[in-house]
Amino acid sequence: xxxxxxxxxxxxxxxxxxxxxxxxxxxxxxxxxxxxxxxxxxxxxxxxxxxxxxxxxxxxxxxxxxxxxxxxxxxxxxxxxxxxxxxxxxxxxxxxxxxxxxxxxxxxxxxxxxxxxxxxxxxxxxxxxxxxxxxxxxxxxxxxxxxxxxxxxxxxxxxxxxxxxxxxxxxxxxxxxxxxxxxxxxxxxxxxxxxxxxxxxxxxxxxxxxxxxxxxxxxxxxxxxxxxxxxxxxxxxxxxxxxxxxxxxxxxxxxxxxxxxxxxxxxxxxxxxxxxxxxxxxxxxxxxxxxxxxxxxxxxxxxxxxxxxxxxxxxxxxxxxxxxxxxxxxxxxxxxxxxxxxxxxxxxxxxxxxxxxxxxxxxxxxxxxxxxxxxxxxxxxxxxxxxxxxxxxxxxxxxxxxxxxxxxxxxxxxxxxxxxxxxxxxxxxxxxxxxxxxxxxxxxxxxxxxxxxxxxxxxxxxxxxxxxxxxxxxxxxxxxxxxxxxxxxxxxxxxxxxxxxxxxxxxxxxxxxxxxxxxxxxxxxxxxxxxxxxxxxxxxxxxxxxxxxxxxxxxxxxxxxxxxxxxxxxxxxxxxxxxxxxxxxxxxxx
Amino acid sequence: xxxxxxxxxxxxxxxxxxxxxxxxxxxxxxxxxxxxxxxxxxxxxxxxxxxxxxxxxxxxxxxxxxxxxxxxxxxxxxxxxxxxxxxxxxxxxxxxxxxxxxxxxxxxxxxxxxxxxxxxxxxxxxxxxxxxxxxxxxxxxxxxxxxxxxxxxxxxxxxxxxxxxxxxxxxxxxxxxxxxxxxxxxxxxxxxxxxxxxxxxxxxxxxxxxxxxxxxxxxxxxxxxxxxxxxxxxxx
Numbered sequence: 052x053x054x055x056x057x058x059x060x061x062x063x064x065x066x067x068x069x070x071x072x073x074x075x076x077x078x079x080x081x082x083x084x085x086x087x088x089x090x091x092x093x094x095x096x097x098x099x100x101x102x103x104x105x106x107x108x109x110x111x112x113x114x115x116x117x118x119x120x121x122x123x124x125x126x127x128x129x130x131x132x133x134x135x136x137x138x139x140x141x142x143x144x145x146x147x148x149x150x151x152x153x154x155x156x157x158x159x160x161x162x163x164x165x166x167x168x169x170x171x172x173x174x175x176x177x178x179x180x181x182x183x184x185x186x187x188x189x190x191x192x193x194x195x196x197x198x199x200x201x202x203x204x205x206x207x208x209x210x211x212x213x214x215x216x217x218x219x220x221x222x223x224x225x226x227x228x229x230x231x232x233x234x235x236x237x238x239x240x241x242x243x244x245x246x247x248x249x250x251x252x253x254x255x256x257x258x259x260x261x262x263x264x265x266x267x268x269x270x271x272x273x274x275x276x277x278x279x280x281x282x283x284x285x286x287x288x289x290x291x292x293x294x295x296x297x298x299x300x301x302x303x304x305x306x307x308x309x310x311x312x313x314x315x316x317x318x319x320x321x322x323x324x325x326x327x328x329x330x331x332x333x334x335x336x337x338x339x340x341x342x343x344x345x346x347x348x349x350x351x352x353x354x355x356x357x358x359x360x361x362x363x364x365x366x367x368x369x370x371x372x373x374x375x376x377x378x379x380x381x382x383x384x385x386x387x388x389x390x391x392x393x394x395x396x397x398x399x400x401x402x403x404x405x406x407x408x409x410x411x412x413x414x415x416x417x418x419x420x421x422x423x424x425x426x427x428x429x430x431x432x433x434x435x436x437x438x439x440x441x442x443x444x445x446x447x448x449x450x451x452x453x454x455x456x457x458x459x460x461x462x463x464x465x466x467x468x469x470x471x472x473x474x475x476x477x478x479x480x481x482x483x484x485x486x487x488x489x490x491x492x493x494x495x496x497x498x499x500x501x502x503x504x505x506x507x508x509x510x511x512x513x514x515x516x517x518x519x520x521x522x523x524x525x526x527x528x529x530x531x532x533x534x535x536x537x538x539x540x541x542x543x544x545x546x547x548x549x550x551x552x553x554x555x556x557x558x559x560x561x562x563x564x565x566x567x568x569x570x571x572x573x574x575x576x577x578x579x580x581x582x583x584x585x586x587x588x589x590x591x592x593x594x595x596x597x598x599x600x601x602x603x604x605x606x607x608x609x610x611x612x613x614x615x616x617x618x619x620x621x622x623x624x625x626x627x628x629x630x631x632x633x634x635x636x637x638x639x640x641x
Numbered sequence: 642x643x644x645x646x647x648x649x650x651x652x653x654x655x656x657x658x659x660x661x662x663x664x665x666x667x668x669x670x671x672x673x674x675x676x677x678x679x680x681x682x683x684x685x686x687x688x689x690x691x692x693x694x695x696x697x698x699x700x701x702x703x704x705x706x707x708x709x710x711x712x713x714x715x716x717x718x719x720x721x722x723x724x725x726x727x728x729x730x731x732x733x734x735x736x737x738x739x740x741x742x743x744x745x746x747x748x749x750x751x752x753x754x755x756x757x758x759x760x761x762x763x764x765x766x767x768x769x770x771x772x773x774x775x776x777x778x779x780x781x782x783x784x785x786x787x788x789x790x791x792x793x794x795x796x797x798x799x800x801x802x803x804x805x806x807x808x809x810x811x812x813x814x815x816x817x818x819x820x821x822x823x824x825x826x827x828x829x830x831x832x833x834x835x836x837x838x839x840x841x842x843x844x845x846x847x848x849x850x851x852x853x854x855x856x857x858x859x860x861x862x863x864x865x866x867x868x869x870x871x872x873x874x875x876x877x
Contacts, residue, residue, distance in 0.1 A: 106832070107828070107830070108830065120741040127754060136750055136754040137741045139742065142755055245858040288853045292852055411863060413854075416857050455847050456829060467801075468823075469706065473708055473709070474713070477845060561754055562753070
């Protein structure tokens, strides 16, 4: 028999970006808020302190800050007829572990979507006609507009302390920013990061080709900064240990550096680390949640009663918990019925590695997000009917780090070992830069999440099963980008370069790191028959359950998700504070 | 002395000293809390914890081919890479402690699905070394370490390409671990047992754990002038 903890007003599952924000918002209403975090507690000091963080093997290669597949993983297959196999060791994506979640170990690329990406299906139908959407493509609108979210993008950027240059202030195009972005009510709170050699080379060649380069919006502080919560960021020192690491310098925006210090001071907030939620418990009628059951740090089962449940675990875990808790109807790809697990999507990326014998890039001098980017081939810039695909991409010349175990690009034909490998390493290290394409990934009828019939976790619960593969539409998109990056690469006149893009015979490969932008599965929308959540991220089926995070995206953006995840969290918090608490019930009538 | 001669004599010295198995155990080697003034062990004096004496000779001979001492820059043996690998076998990596290791296992799965073997990395090493040594004896009439450099390279290439088929272990998986761990030991912080005196970092120009470059970030196209530091404060 599970022991029962005293009742709280709000129980939050996970303590990363979304629930740190939700904690601030809901404690301001005087509610008693408790967060349950599956992983350990961790903070800038002592866990991320110098020098131990500057250890590529432990953190970069052995994934010390990441979820252990031994504790939690998924199974993967390419198609509905295949048997899925467990994602036994980490590769393609790296969910975070512990307080701060993936917000501790990210690079900090912080974008807003282009406005039409939030109403993608309507935009495509209105602009190009419904018949250009392939039969198996299941794209949808988010159900919330850019204009509605703009104040929340702005506030999230101020909380996270984003360094960048506006390109569109209230409709006025600004020199040096992204002319293709949606309107902004304010400038970024900090100026862009310092420029590196690769940045400058990319900027100059892009400008010469009539393109519009601008600094990547960075969650790395370019100067000393105090955010609206009174939290302080130190100027980034370009240490070169950003992605996969906690920030040793207090410069990378994270739940720890931007929110948790302020939240932990509030008497009506508490959190328990090493507490893994097993399921959300429902009342007998299945229409409301009564709380959650979790396993505490001693291995004991505990029931935590609460009036409101906020799911803010990693996107994949949110979907897993919905499936395990019986909230919403599981999606069936054959009939097309059901919603939970529907529209899992990823990110279609590619890139070029350029080798310059006579250039010293000093790659170890880098920050997670100090790149130069361009968005001339964005979702809103491409004629989908003419090009034959739906989607878009931004290009990025970044220099995040020079850690040598993982960042040792060699010219084509170089051997993998032996004396010639050693010679190639010496000749190449420090002489390469990259140009990446970071692209959208559409949703498809047979790309989805459900419970695996075979594999289980330590608690005997079924693992979640990911059914996913690359589709021709998205390969056509990335092949389009390949031609553009080939042109830019040639114009830079390197001694050697190589292109790496998915092709029509490419299948999803779980081994090489691609991105931790797993989206969908608990998607938001306007219709309960095609979405799990309404436009306020509230479950259509269980009104006191709200689900944060990129699991709400109906398909993936061309951008990194965190900017939209942050804005959607503030948007949902506003709806809870201004509407739900006064009159608990569905905020949108089905 | 020409560079070529210097390399040749250095190489012979290292190989000669390593082929003698030390009679006395000198402890487990590098401490993870080693102070900067505590020198790393000599490879010749190190007694492996995981590998037995024959396995150890194989690991050293193979590492010496994967990152040889020839040419510019240190080799795997001068940087204590075998010590790194031995330590990894005893740690979480060797035991696959963080990996999902529940069955059923599909050993012949497409490589696109990543690691699908029921064997832990240390089991892969143990079985892979034994099978490779048996192959060398059976097919070539010589232990692996008795082959000349070209002969060893041929065997390693066969492992890499999966041209050898072993009953109990995947040859290419064994090679993949061996190569991955050799490069890790070469480039990881010395605290993990390899990269002795940060020699691999000095060779390529990586400043290690310095991690503070604010005054250098906008000095474009100028080689960074300072040598590396390690997690324990050693300066190179």
